[in-house]
Amino acid sequence: MTKSDRLFKQPVATRASLSPPRAWIGFLIAAVGYGILAFRSPGAWGVGLWATLALLIIPILGGLAIGGRGYISWRIAACFRGIGLPMAVYTLIGAFIARHRVQSAPGSGMEAILPITILYCLAATVAALAANLLRDLAAKRQPSQ
Amino acid sequence: MNLHIETRSDDAFAFYIDGDLQFDSADEAVYHEGLVLPALCLARQRAGENAALRILICGGGDGLALRECLRFPHVVSVDLVDYSPEVVQLGRTHFTALNDGAFDDPRVSVHIADAWDYLRRTTDRYDVILCDFTVPRRPEDSQVFTREWYAAVRSALLPSGIAALNAVSPQITPEAFWCLRRTVRASGLNALPLAMCIPSFRDHGYGMWGFLLAAPQPLYRAHLRTAVNDAPITAAAVDLPQLWRAAYFTRHERLTETRVPIHCQDDLCLVSLMLNPGKLSGAESTHKDGPPSLDSLLRAIPILHPYHTRLMVEEMAEQVAGAAIRSLDLQRLLNELLLRADRLPAEIRREMERLRTYLSAPGLPPLERWGDWAQRLLAALLLVLTLANLIAPDNAFGKGSFGLGHASVSRSGCSFGRGSGFASGGREGGSFGGGRSGFRSAGSRESSGSFGRSGSFKNGAVSSHVSSARAADFVPDEPIVGRGFRGAYSRREPIDVFGTAYSPRVFYYRPYVYGHTGGYVSNASQPVQEQTARFVADDDLLVLENGDIIVTLSDVAYLVVSSGGVALMQQKSPEPVLSLFPDPGLYDNIRARLQGQITALDKEIGYRQDWLSWVGWTARFSPSVSADAQELQDLTDLRGRIDRALTRLGDGPDAAPPALPGNLADGAIELFVDCGLLSDGRIALLSPDGVYHFFDGATWSVPGQPAQPVPAGLVAILKSILPKLQKEMEGDIREDTNDLATLASDRVDLQKDLAEYTSLASQNGASYEVDYGTDEISASDAINRTNADLTQNAQDTTDTQKDLDKTRGEWQRVVQASLRFGT
Numbered sequence: 029m030t031k032s033d034r035l036f037k038q039p040v041a042t043r044a045s046l047s048p049p050r051a052w053i054g055f056l057i058a059a060v061g062y063g064i065l066a067f068r069s070p071g072a073w074g075v076g077l078w079a080t081l082a083l084l085i086i087p088i089l090g091g092l093a094i095g096g097r098g099y100i101s102w103r104i105a106a107c108f109r110g111i112g113l114p115m116a117v118y119t120l121i122g123a124f125i126a127r128h129r130v131q132s133a134p135g136s137g138m139e140a141i142l143p144i145t146i147l148y149c150l151a152a153t154v155a156a157l158a159a160n161l162l163r164d165l166a167a168k169r170q171p172s173q
Numbered sequence: 174m175n176l177h178i179e180t181r182s183d184d185a186f187a188f189y190i191d192g193d194l195q196f197d198s199a200d201e202a203v204y205h206e207g208l209v210l211p212a213l214c215l216a217r218q219r220a221g222e223n224a225a226l227r228i229l230i231c232g233g234g235d236g237l238a239l240r241e242c243l244r245f246p247h248v249v250s251v252d253l254v255d256y257s258p259e260v261v262q263l264g265r266t267h268f269t270a271l272n273d274g275a276f277d278d279p280r281v282s283v284h285i286a287d288a289w290d291y292l293r294r295t296t297d298r299y300d301v302i303l304c305d306f307t308v309p310r311r312p313e314d315s316q317v318f319t320r321e322w323y324a325a326v327r328s329a330l331l332p333s334g335i336a337a338l339n340a341v342s343p344q345i346t347p348e349a350f351w352c353l354r355r356t357v358r359a360s361g362l363n364a365l366p367l368a369m370c371i372p373s374f375r376d377h378g379y380g381m382w383g384f385l386l387a388a389p390q391p392l393y394r395a396h397l398r399t400a401v402n403d404a405p406i407t408a409a410a411v412d413l414p415q416l417w418r419a420a421y422f423t424r425h426e427r428l429t430e431t432r433v434p435i436h437c438q439d440d441l442c443l444v445s446l447m448l449n450p451g452k453l454s455g456a457e458s459t460h461k462d463g464p465p466s467l468d469s470l471l472r473a474i475p476i477l478h479p480y481h482t483r484l485m486v487e488e489m490a491e492q493v494a495g496a497a498i499r500s501l502d503l504q505r506l507l508n509e510l511l512l513r514a515d516r517l518p519a520e521i522r523r524e525m526e527r528l529r530t531y532l533s534a535p536g537l538p539p540l541e542r543w544g545d546w547a548q549r550l551l552a553a554l555l556l557v558l559t560l561a562n563l564i565a566p567d568n569a570f571g572k573g574s575f576g577l578g579h580a581s582v583s584r585s586g587c588s589f590g591r592g593s594g595f596a597s598g599g600r601e602g603g604s605f606g607g608g609r610s611g612f613r614s615a616g617s618r619e620s621s622g623s624f625g626r627s628g629s630f631k632n633g634a635v636s637s638h639v640s641s642a643r644a645a646d647f648v649p650d651e652p653i654v655g656r657g658f659r660g661a662y663s664r665r666e667p668i669d670v671f672g673t674a675y676s677p678r679v680f681y682y683r684p685y686v687y688g689h690t691g692g693y694v695s696n697a698s699q700p701v702q703e704q705t706a707r708f709v710a711d712d713d714l715l716v717l718e719n720g721d722i723i724v725t726l727s728d729v730a731y732l733v734v735s736s737g738g739v740a741l742m743q744q745k746s747p748e749p750v751l752s753l754f755p756d757p758g759l760y761d762n763i764r765a766r767l768q769g770q771i772t773a774l775d776k777e778i779g780y781r782q783d784w785l786s787w788v789g790w791t792a793r794f795s796p797s798v799s800a801d802a803q804e805l806q807d808l809t810d811l812r813g814r815i816d817r818a819l820t821r822l823g824d825g826p827d828a829a830p831p832a833l834p835g836n837l838a839d840g841a842i843e844l845f846v847d848c849g850l851l852s853d854g855r856i857a858l859l860s861p862d863g864v865y866h867f868f869d870g871a872t873w874s875v876p877g878q879p880a881q882p883v884p885a886g887l888v889a890i891l892k893s894i895l896p897k898l899q900k901e902m903e904g905d906i907r908e909d910t911n912d913l914a915t916l917a918s919d920r921v922d923l924q925k926d927l928a929e930y931t932s933l934a935s936q937n938g939a940s941y942e943v944d945y946g947t948d949e950i951s952a953s954d955a956i957n958r959t960n961a962d963l964t965q966n967a968q969d970t971t972d973t974q975k976d977l978d979k980t981r982g983e984w985q986r987v988v989q990a991s992l993r994f995g996t
Binding site for chain 1 (some may be wrong): 400652653654656657659672777780781783784785786787788791795797798801804915
């Protein structure tokens with residue numbers, strides 16, 4: 029098996045061992061976390077705390093819930109589904125609410141909201157991927173049973 | 174039905190019904206061959222080459238379509254149904270040469286009847302049905318173009334039969350043409366459209382003319398091509414082998430069918446589509462190259478009668494609206510409207526004031542601006558009427574009360590500004606641009622009103638006023654909707670807290686030093702400074718570039734309120750006319766207003782900070798986000814400016830202004846802060862040292878001291894203020910008079926209602942259900958409520974009459990003062 033095979037091909041056994049409910053648990057954790065986060069804007073939370081919560085704590089919790097030892101290609105997909113989607117919804121709702129209050133320039137909202145939603149999604153995916161890798165590293169350091 | 178034959182010198186003639194060209198003898202063959210030959214060729218092909226064809230012609234009393242049918246040797250019978258004996262008679266006589274005596278053919282049966290009735294009655298089935306009806310000009314004439322009619326045609330056709338239908342122009346009225354095709358298809362028939370050029374039709378402005386071939390079986394252009402190429406006859410006027418090409422329409426043309434409705438008895442839309450071609454094409458964009466024009470509005474008016482044309486609508490608008498607008502004294506109209514504008518929303522008042530400013534500016538505004546105003550005005554009126562109708566249809570159409578039982582809207586007590594309703598609610602806090610309440614005797618209402626009145630003149634009753642002026646009362650409810658913070662503020666134009674930009678206004682005066690008792694001390698060594706208004710805190714309250722606060726009194730007079738002092742200024746002079754007592758009530762009012770607006774700004778700043786915390790980092794590549802950031806910056810700057818203005822404003826003295834000596838306070842009318850019109854006709858002004866000065870039009874004096882020179886400019890200021898006050902009072906008087914008339918009318922209605930309820934109760938018992946507005950309640954309840962309404966009506970009448978009497982008395986005094994001061 030070549031390196032690329034190891035990286036991107038998904039072993040059947042791994043797929044079987046990671047059941048869909050675990051991904052949905054990750055989704056649930058992320059949805060609740062971002063739901064709480066969405067009550068206030070990043071500025072109101074404080075940028076440092078917001079970034080820690082949005083890009084580290086919530087993705088780590090979600091990633092731990094998703095777990096798995098699959099290859100990167102699978103994890104990216106799983107993390108995107110588990111973390112990126114709530115992040116996108118959170119960003120959309122939060123930004124829409126914030127923009128809705130600013131009424132002096134109708135129409136400029138969507139122009140900005142869509143690109144940043146995509147960017148936040150990508151950031152969330154990267155953050156979730158990093159969280160999963162951390163989880164794998166931690167698992168490797170544990171003595172085998 | 175009006176029949177007309179127009180004969181020309183070459184013996185050709187044209188036949189008109191109700192002014193519509195039916196045919197011209199020069200080219201009628203094109204029309205009738207186009208209508209008849211394709212249908213008969215197809216029918217012959219489908220029925221078999223030697224089959225006998227039975228034909229029904231609906232309409233076509235001129236016999237010309239009949240002539241074309243009879244040319245086919247396979248035709249064994251033709252039933253012609255026309256409801257007009259006159260037309261058929263013309264066909265039998267005047268048109269005989271043209272129709273080759275078709276009515277004499279033994280195969281022909283003529284029925285003078287309504288086509289609908291004939292089809293209902295007949296049990297015959299036909300190979301070909303020709304619908305040669307006159308194009309309808311009224312919706313009720315279009316029954317023979319409905320889906321139901323075509324369904325009847327279908328049931329009268331043999332399965333292999335063909336129907337040929339006279340349609341309308343696919344070129345001039347495409348929506349109507351494709352509506353017909355859609356209608357035919359909706360009846361269960363297949364339909365093939367044809368378009369032909371008939372010269373006489375084209376010359377009459379009808380454009381290319383259209384027909385429809387319809388059949389229960391599938392019908393394609395290929396069928397038509399085969400059939401006409403195999404025709405047993407030769408056409409006289411059309412190129413028969415090429416006739417199938419008439420069925421070609423572009424995809425764009427055919428797509429029109431997807432946008433049109435079906436013409437059915439429940440929705441007789443055909444005539445409307447014919448009279449208003451292009452209306453389905455959606456709203457035209459008229460905003461691309463500037464402000465919208467009135468043309469788009471005129472085009473939106475539907476044509477509802479066949480004898481109305483678009484040109485007539487435009488000419489009507491030009492003659493009626495144009496002439497009226499040209500003869501209108503818009504400036505005067507606006508002034509009068511503004512006198513009555515107390516109850517209008519603030520935004521509309523501001524728009525009207527902006528229009529007045531435009532009108533009073535030198536030179537005429539650009540023409541596009543007028544279109545823009547008219548568009549806004551009409552749109553606003555339509556919206557208001559629509560919303561009013563949705564919310565309270567009875568009120569919008571003057572049919573009754575707002576949820577009460579009678580035709581009274583006045584008895585709720587809120588229409589006359591007596592404290593509890595919306596008309597007066599906004600004035601309770603004492604708006605600077607207030608309205609009529611402030612023009613009454615200053616002591617009668619705790620309101621500062623217009624002209625910078627503190628409400629404390631005459632009796633020194635400051636304490637209650639001070640306690641009532643709280644910043645929370647002046648926090649604007651509306652959000653920032655104007656775009657002034659996205660450019661106008663940076664251009665140093667004055668702007669209000671809603672983001673509305675105003676015309677620049679500049680004040681010239683010399684730097685000064687204030688003191689509570691010393692008043693204004695001008696620094697003569699300093700040059701006169703030009704100060705631009707940057708913030709419009711209220712209609713007549715401005716914050717200048719340097720933080721000074723201006724209270725405008727009239728076009729020529731204003732107050733500078735700053736550093737703990739108040740100076741009365743004349744627009745033309747850099748020096749103050751007078752220093753005035755720094756009334757704590759005025760200070761408190763100004764402070765409360767500015768602090769209320771700071772609260773609103775803080776809220777808006779917070780919103781923008783929240784928004785930009787999400788997207789601020791995209792400002793570099795997103796112009797809209799960049800504009801949002803600019804807006805935040807401007808808002809923050811303005812907030813700081815108002816803060817500085819409050820600091821610069823300083824504090825007035827804690828002491829209340831001294832009361833007028835003796836009984837002079839009785840009946841005094843406050844003109845502006847520290848200035849009032851006394852009952853003896855003199856003007857009293859309170860100087861910074863707390864001493865009242867009196868001016869009777871000739872002398873300026875303090876009791877017990879010799880007369881002093883009249884301050885320069887004071888007369889000019891009074892001349893500008895008194896007429897303004899007088900006009901506003903006249904508006905009040907008219908309003909009160911109208912209110913009284915309404916109350917009287919309401920009273921009559923209530924008494925009638927009461928008599929009716931009483932009569933019903935006596936006849937049917939107290940529990941008998943009666944209509945009470947939109948409710949049904951017992952007669953006894955209705956009587957009780959009506960009695961309560963009558964009591965309220967009497968109270969309202971008394972109060973209004975009292976107000977009116979008082980205003981009239983004050984108005985007379987103001988008029989006399991105006992005369993005394995030479996206005």
